[in-house]
Amino acid sequence: MSRSATLGLAIDTASTAAEIAPPATLRSDLRLIADMIEPHSRVLDIGCGDGALLAYLAREKSVDARGIELSQSGVNACVSHGLSVIQGDADRDLGAYPGAAFEYVVLSQTLQATREPRQVLEALVRIGKRAIVSFPNFGFWRIRLSLLLRGRMPVSGLLNHRWYDTPNIHLCTIRDFVALCDAVGIRIERSFTLDRHGRPYSLDPRGNLANLLAEQGMFVLSREGV
Amino acid sequence: MSIATAPILRKRPGDDWPGHRLFVEAPLRLDCGVDFGPFTIAYQTYGTLNAERSNAVLVCHALTGDQYAADPHPITGHPGWWTTLIGPGGVLDTDRYFLICANVLGGCMGTTGPKEIDPATGEPWALGFPVITIRDMVRAQKLLIDHLGIASLFCVIGGSMGAMQVLEWVASYPDTVFAAVPIAGAARHSAQNIAFHEVGRQAIMADPDWCGGRYLSLGRNPARGLAVARMAAHITYLSEPALHRKFGRNLQDRNAVTWGFDADFQVESYLRHQGSAFVDRFDANSYLYITRAMDYFDLAAEHDGSLPAAFAASKARFCIISFTSDWLFPTPESRELVHALNAVAANVSFVEIETDKGHDAFLLHEPELFATLRGFLAGCAEHRGLTRNGG
Known part of the structure; x- marks a missing residue:
């Protein structure tokens, strides 16, 4: 569930403190998330990888930043750089947190690797006043086309594992995700459709076009009736 | 409670051991109900307390450890048990922090224990010594910290039984601990x-x-x-x-x-x-x-069965560390601590370190342990406004 491992992007978990996420190099989807978070808020980043987002939030926005990371090397890198991160995962380690413990809970590119995505989503909007969730869109046209034409499980830029070694066990389309939120009473406050590099498109996430053209979706969620 | 520095009453083995002694005159109420005292606390310090008294680190020793964490043992001559961590420029940097390590109550390296003389009989206490608890050890350490004029400890750190003391410190004196590092510990002693x-x-x-x-x-x-x-x-x-x-x-x-x-x-x-x-x-x-003190340790039981309640009042930053091959205090015990701390939304880091060295890993050369501690302490020092050289 290590973010860098899932995405295969150029984030070196052994990087030194000085190298961690200078503002200019924060991945664009993480930058988008960071821009939504108010200064001085309390944030939990689940699957925080090498802590790039946490380090940025702590440094630039004086955020009380916490993280959960599955990989040993990721956790050790984070804590060695002074970040508050625990070794754990979204399936096992969210239950203990009290309700509304955080202003924001971030689950970036990790939902598809959880065992119980529905329970995880419900936990996110319980422990966070808002949850920011992003995931690769399995309805992306290249994925559909790849499966249609090649008849093999798609391997794309965001889903760069083969079927037998992928940590991504619960892939979904943007439309699937919206349907689940509706079914379990999770309010979608904001939504973005993004290309592979995390740059936003101006598409309605509930529309057909978004489900076809966006490589990833990002949603700001909260619990209905709160 | 009146406390004076010890006048040495009679020459006994150990009186010439290096380090400091605090003579506590007024009795201390122990968990077993006994008012115990007067008694002596033997302790060592390393580094210099800064003017703000904000750079003190309390080092808690394990079952068979003692206050000689970073200097030669007066009986064996062996190097201190945490020389891997303590020293100028070290993880516990004596150029930056003021380290205090006290022999626990009941110990045998200068702090009053069963081998000391019971003033009532003139004989060694032996089994007349009251049964003590981890909390009693911590109460005695608190008297020492008060005596040294330290209102807030930058960090309390220890492995094994030392970790129990760290947790007890946070639970008993939540406003006194800025950072807590229980290594290879548990909130209670297991049946095994x-x-x-x-x-x-x-x-x-x-x-x-x-x-x-x-x-x-x-x-x-x-x-x-x-x-x-x-x-x-x-x-x-x-x-x-x-x-x-x-x-x-x-x-x-x-x-x-x-x-x-x-x-x-x-x-x-x-x-x-x-x-x-x-x-x-x-x-x-x-x-x-x-x-026995370790066996009796059960932090949740001290708080009506709720481990999160033990940490509810604490604002400390926690760094919990366990080792993969430690079967005496295995990782699930540390994870239970993490969950209890999460339940009160405490600021907690948790690192499990891969090693085949077992429980003793906290005393040994473990680069991952050193890197973790160094980073955690540096982050805490920044939040505390500590600079190098005690500033």
Whole structure:
């Protein structure tokens, strides 16, 4: 569930403190998330990888930043750089947190690797006043086309594992995700459709076009009736 | 409570050991209900307390440790037990922090324990010494911290029983601890650990030289019992892979087994050495009392069965550390602490370190441990506004 491992992007978990996420190099989807978070808020980043987002939030926005990371090397890198991160995962380690413990809970590119995505989503909007969730869109046209034409499980830029070694066990389309939120009473406050590099498109996430053209979706969620 | 620096009343073994003594005159109410005192706390310090008194680190020692964390042991001459961490530029940087390490109540390296003289009888306390708890040890340490004029400790850190003290500090004095680092610890002593301690205690009490605990008055020493206790305990501090790596089935100074009960195997010879070296520096009754204190430790039970309640009042930053091959205080015990801290949304880091060195890893050269601690402490120092050289 290590973010860098899932995405295969150029984030070196052994990087030194000085190298961690200078503002200019924060991945664009993480930058988008960071821009939504108010200064001085309390944030939990689940699957925080090498802590790039946490380090940025702590440094630039004086955020009380916490993280959960599955990989040993990721956790050790984070804590060695002074970040508050625990070794754990979204399936096992969210239950203990009290309700509304955080202003924001971030689950970036990790939902598809959880065992119980529905329970995880419900936990996110319980422990966070808002949850920011992003995931690769399995309805992306290249994925559909790849499966249609090649008849093999798609391997794309965001889903760069083969079927037998992928940590991504619960892939979904943007439309699937919206349907689940509706079914379990999770309010979608904001939504973005993004290309592979995390740059936003101006598409309605509930529309057909978004489900076809966006490589990833990002949603700001909260619990209905709160 | 009046506290004065100790006038040494009578010359006794250990009076010339290096370090500081605090003589506590007013009695301390112990968990067992006894008002205990006067008593002495023996402690060591390293580094310099800054003008703001904000850079103090309390180092809590384990079952058979003592206050000589970073200087030679006065009996064995061996280097301090945490020289891997403590020193100028070290993880516990003596150029930056003021380190305090006190021998625990019930110990045998200068703090009052069962081998000291009971003023009421003029004889060593022996089993007349009150049963003490981890919380009693921490209460005594709090008197020392108050005496040193330190209102807030930058950090409380320790491994094993030291970790128990760290947790007790946070629970008992939540406003006094800025950062807490329990390493290879647990919120309570497990049934398996109590069982191993009981084996050790029975070995001591089965030694005819133990004499119902009165061996000092009778000029005897239950060395064999204490050595067996140490041997059994030492196995629990290691791991099967580490024992195999170090010794395998190698024979000790011989080419074949001797068809007898001499120490044929290197591992036997090693354990016998561990046992016999230990009895030179440790008191058998102290071993009984301190193991009992660990057995009685159950932080949740002190808070109506709720572990999160123990941490509810704390604003400390926590760094919980466990080791993959530690089967005495295994990772799930640390994870339980993490969940309890999460339940009160505490600021917590948790690192499990991959090693085959078992429970003892916290005392050994573990670069991942050092990097983790260094980063955590640096982050805390930044939040505390501490600079190098005590600023």
